[in-house]
Amino acid sequence: MEGLQPRLSRETILHGVVQILTDMTADWEDAFTGPIGPETRLVADLAFESIDVVQLAVAIEEHFQHPNLPFQKLLMRDGRYVEDLQVADLVEFLYTHLNGA
Template identity: 45%
Template sequence: MLIELNVENRLKAVLEDFIEDWGLDEPIERATTLVEDLGFDSIDVIQFIVAIETAFEQRNLGFHELIMKDGRYVDDLSLGEMVEFVEQRLRA
């Protein structure tokens, strides 16, 4: 439980810091999606993953497994999906 709460809070903080200058009023919740809700483009996704890796001081979280589904690349991601993914990786 502690890990879950910790990861969610930290990822939320990373995301809030990431979009601080974007002028968005969107509340950040687990259901918040990067593309649909926050207007991410592909460069933003790359930068965000780098920001997460930096925050967690890990570069081997294997985000490609989250991004690729059945050989295709996903169209969007929610914060909740990223939280679950990072939690899973930190436990492994």
């Protein structure tokens, strides 16, 4: 059964994530100059460090008003932290967990 909250589409989530990432990295010294999209990688393209991932998680939870998202499911695989993430990975994770999985 559907919850009371309307399901968020992947497009809506992608729009929100890109908005957050664009604002977050706007004044970074080594800012990414290309457009941010599903294939953008957080570490390789946006030069994210681990502390930036933490800030991104907080910003996402605030933006989508959804505290305590299980980011470990995104950031850990087989008991180890992942090396990098694409925006598309993030969107898929959010699509699953914002819509009540």
